[in-house]
Amino acid sequence: MVPPRLTLVSNNARDRDATAENGDSEAVHYAAAPLPLSDPEAAVDHLSKSVLREKLRRLEALLFASAEPLDAKALAGCLEPEDDINALLAELQSDYKDRGVVLVRVAGRWQFRTAEDLSYLLERQQKDERKLSKAAHETLAIIAYHQPVTRAEIEEIRGVSTSPGTLDVLMETGWIRPRGRRRAPGRPLTYGTTETFLVHFGLDNIKDLPGLADLKAAGLLDGNLPPNFTVPSPTDVAALMPDELPLTDDGDGEDEEAAQADLPLDDESEGDAGEEPLEDAPKDAAQSPKDEG
Known part of the structure; x- marks a missing residue:
């Protein structure tokens, strides 16, 4: 017996009628299956990219709407538990790398900011703007690099007495804070930087x-530095150091505000006025740790 011929034909009815008229009674007609519209692997890739884009859009929306930096834990709330939040943030940061707004990590959190090279476009002068004096800049730098540090230690490093108003101004900006009290006679306050800094x-x-x-x-820095000159490695550990006591552990139950009672506000003392070299200052100008407390 001769096997039937296999003929591929289209689904068009006219073609089927034309084949029947040719007398191919033994032919077995198979309708050709439609060709795939796209490669399956490409479709999967497209789907994964679509899902990735949606996750990035969620993170983008939260970061854009927030006036404060957000940590990874807060951002992960808009994602699935199995999502790698750090990888997604790195991807979003890469997307914004060359734009006018960039995604940066500050104080362990994430925030959109104007690109550093374009910041001049947004600068504006405000009437109530206050510039830090040279003394305030020096004091802030000492606290940042040497924290936790007491007022007497700041004076020793600077070589001049520190005006109480200088510390007040820095605390008003929110850049420094009292950390605790030194385990020393008088229990002087120790200072450190803040997250706002x-x-x-x-x-x-x-x-x-x-x-x-x-x-x-x-x-x-100029080239005439002492041979053994070094820059300390700063640390801002939130926990108290072994040589620090809590602010309230001062022997007589003072709270933080009372502990600062020896630092009166002085609107005109923020500058260099009133500061004298320690060697030329009166004996009470260069406070000892005992006097500072």
Whole structure:
């Protein structure tokens, strides 16, 4: 017996009628299956990219709407439990790398900011703007690099007495805070930087402060430095150090505000006025740790 011929024909009815008229009674007609519209693997890739884009859009919306930096835990609330939040944030950061607005990590959190090279476009002068004096800048730098540090230790490093108003101004900005009390006679206050300090200066961690090589490269240090000159490695551990006591553990139940009673506000003392070299200052100007408390 001769096997039937297999003929592929289209689904068109006219073609089927034409084949029947040709007398192919033994032919077995198979309708050709429609060709796939796209490669299955490409469709899967497209779907995964679509899902990824949706997740990035969610993160983008939360970060854009927030006036404050957000941490990874808060951002993960809009995603699935199995999503890698750090990988997604890195992807979003890469997407914004060359734009006018960039995604940066500050104080361990994430925030959209104007690209650093375009910040001049948004600068504006405000009437109530207050510039920090040289003394305030020096004091802030000492606290940032040497924290926790007492007022007497700041004076020893600077070589001049520190006006109470200088510390007041820095605390008003929210850049420094009293950490605790030194385990020493008089139990003087210790100072450290805050999260607001990191956010303002665009630092993820206090260890991101420039080191000796960075300061030299920026021209902030001259070449006539002492042979053993070094820049301390800063730390801003929130927990008290072994040589620190809690603010309230001062022997007589003072709270934080009472502990600062020896630092009166002085609107005109924020500048360098009133500061004298320690060697020329009256004996009560260079406070000892006991007097500072």
